[in-house]
Amino acid sequence: MNGTDAGAGGARGKLAGQTVVVVGGSSGIGLETARQVRAADGDLVLVARDAERLERAADELNPLSTAAFDAQDAARLERFLDDLPGQVDHVMVTAGSPSYTPLAELDLTEAGHDFGRRIAMMLAVARASRQKVRAGGTLLFIGGTGARRPAPGMAVMGALTAALPPLTANLALEVAPVRVNLIAAGFVDTPLSASLLGDQLEARRQELRKTLPIGRVVGPSDVAALALHIMTNGAVTGATYDIDGGQQLIAH
Numbered sequence: 255m256n257g258t259d260a261g262a263g264g265a266r267g268k269l270a271g272q273t274v275v276v277v278g279g280s281s282g283i284g285l286e287t288a289r290q291v292r293a294a295d296g297d298l299v300l301v302a303r304d305a306e307r308l309e310r311a312a313d314e315l316n317p318l319s320t321a322a323f324d325a326q327d328a329a330r331l332e333r334f335l336d337d338l339p340g341q342v343d344h345v346m347v348t349a350g351s352p353s354y355t356p357l358a359e360l361d362l363t364e365a366g367h368d369f370g371r372r373i374a375m376m377l378a379v380a381r382a383s384r385q386k387v388r389a390g391g392t393l394l395f396i397g398g399t400g401a402r403r404p405a406p407g408m409a410v411m412g413a414l415t416a417a418l419p420p421l422t423a424n425l426a427l428e429v430a431p432v433r434v435n436l437i438a439a440g441f442v443d444t445p446l447s448a449s450l451l452g453d454q455l456e457a458r459r460q461e462l463r464k465t466l467p468i469g470r471v472v473g474p475s476d477v478a479a480l481a482l483h484i485m486t487n488g489a490v491t492g493a494t495y496d497i498d499g500g501q502q503l504i505a506h
Contacts, residue, residue: 268486269296269343272391273318275335276300277325277379278348280307282444283396286474287346287481288315294482299338301325303349325349328374335382343391344485345379354407354450365410372414373421380425383432390488392433394481395422399438399498419494426492433491435484440498443471467500 274291278284280302288298288311298317302308305322312320325331326349335345353368355361376395383393397418401411418436426434441447441462448455462471480497484490496502 266293267295268482269294271295272343272485273297273299273341274485275338275342275345276348277331277346278302278396280304280311282348282446283439283442283474283477283481284346284348285311287348287478288317290475290478290482292316294486296343299342301331301334301349326371326375328371328378331375332378332382335379335386338386341386341388343388344394345383345387345392346394346396346481346485347375347379348396349375353410355410356407357409360409368410369414373417376418376421376425380429380434383429387429387432389431390433392435392485392491393425393429394484395434395436396477397436397438397494399440399496399502402502422494423492430491433488435490435492436494437477437480437484438494438496438498439477440472440496440501442477443473462499462501465504467503470499472497472499 269291274296276284276288276291276298279288279298279300284302288300291298292315298315300308300311300315300317300320302311302322303324308320308322321334323330323334325347353365355365379393387393395418398411398415401408401415404412415438422434422436441458443459451458459471463469477497480495484495
C-alpha cells in the first residue's frame with residue numbers, strides 16, 4: 255500500500271461535512287492534500303497562483319470554489335478569507351518557494367521582502383481566522399527543516415526556519431480555540447523540487463534512497479497524510495511536526 259492509499263483509506267469519512275481551504279492547492283503537497291481531503295469526504299476551496307494548473311485541479315477535485323492569485327500578497331489573502339461565504343474548518347497554506355542565494359549574490363531588498371512576505375502571510379491567515387475558522391479547526395502552515403544546519407546560501411531560509419515554530423506557537427495562543435500548527439518538511443519529491451534541482455534531481459533522489467533511514471524519498475502523499483492527521487486530531491496546537499524521512503539524523 256502506498257502513502258496515498260494509506261492516508262486516504264485511514265481518514266475516509268473523517269472530514270465529512272468539513273470545508274478545507276488549500277492555499278497552493280494546484281500542485282505538489284497542496285494538490286495531494288486536496289486529494290486526500292476529498293478522499294476523506296471533505297469539501298474544498300482551492301487557491302493557487304497559476305490559473306491553468308488550478309483549473310486542472312478543479313476539474314479533478316470538484317471544489318466548492320477556486321481563486322487564482324498570489325497568496326504572498328498578504329492583504330489580498332486576508333481579504334479573500336474574509337470574503338468567503340460562511341465559515342470553514344481548516345486552512346492549509348503551502349504557497350511560497352524557498353530562496354537559496356549566496357550572500358555575495360543576495361539582493362538585500364528582495365531578501366527582506368521574501369522574509370517579510372512569509373511572516374505576513376501567516377499573520378494575515380491567523381487574523382482572518384478569528385471570524386472565519388470554526389472553533390477546533392486548524393491553520394496549517396508548511397515550513398522546512400533543511401536550513402537548520404548552517405550552509406552557504408541558507409541565510410534567509412535559516413532565519414525563516416528558526417522563526418516559524420515560535421510564530422506558530424504564539425499564534426496558537428492568539429487565535430484559540432482555532433488551532434495553529436506547522437509542518438517542517440525536508441526534501442519532498444515535488445515539481446518545485448524538480449524545478450530547483452533541474453538535472454541534479456535524479457542524483458539527489460538516489461542519494462536519499464541510499465542514506466535516509468526510511469530507505470526511500472519522502473513524497474507529497476506522506477506530507478498530506480500528516481496534514482490530515484493534524485486536521486482531524488483536535489488535541490494538537492502550537493506544534494511543529496518534522497517530516498523528513500530521518501534526514502536530520504544523517505551526518506553531513
